[in-house]
Amino acid sequence: MADLLDEEEIEQRLDELGDWERESNEISKVFEFDDFTQAIKFVNDVAKLADSKEHHPDIDIRDHKVKLTLSTHSEGGLTHWDFDFAGEVEQSIAD
């Protein structure tokens, strides 16, 4: 269980994240890689994180681009799980 975030919290956490887009009940970002192989490697890293967090983003692969979309379906909106997950993805990219 996680509480839905209110508008103020959502705005604050979006600011912290950087260039993620918000559309109503979800946040998303397109990650671009040099090639398909790198894109699939990223997907596998995200999948490992998803398993460890038991939180599964929608993953759309378009050749060398990967779009992640996060929402907490069980709660019907955005919770700290979504922003924590997005933050960890950003951290893994930065490493």
Add this chain to the structure above:
Amino acid sequence: MADLLDEEEIEQRLDELGDWERESNEISKVFEFDDFTQAIKFVNDVAKLADSKEHHPDIDIRDHKVKLTLSTHSEGGLTHWDFDFAGEVEQSIAD
């Protein structure tokens, strides 16, 4: 290079494939697995096939479901590459 298939050829190859859906210039199918881990394993198998064939389907992961969408973008429509790829995916599932 591959020639675009005409309507008759498309219908025939769709029939051979089985339960793939066609929407104008693309064919797609949703594959459902027991869990996210199996879904990601399938994605990696598809990725290997994509690399070997140099033909990259759109891949949409929704928890334990994976949707593949095929089209030959360079030709602006459906070619034998799309149906050959779909056939190989079906074969890999059946093995």
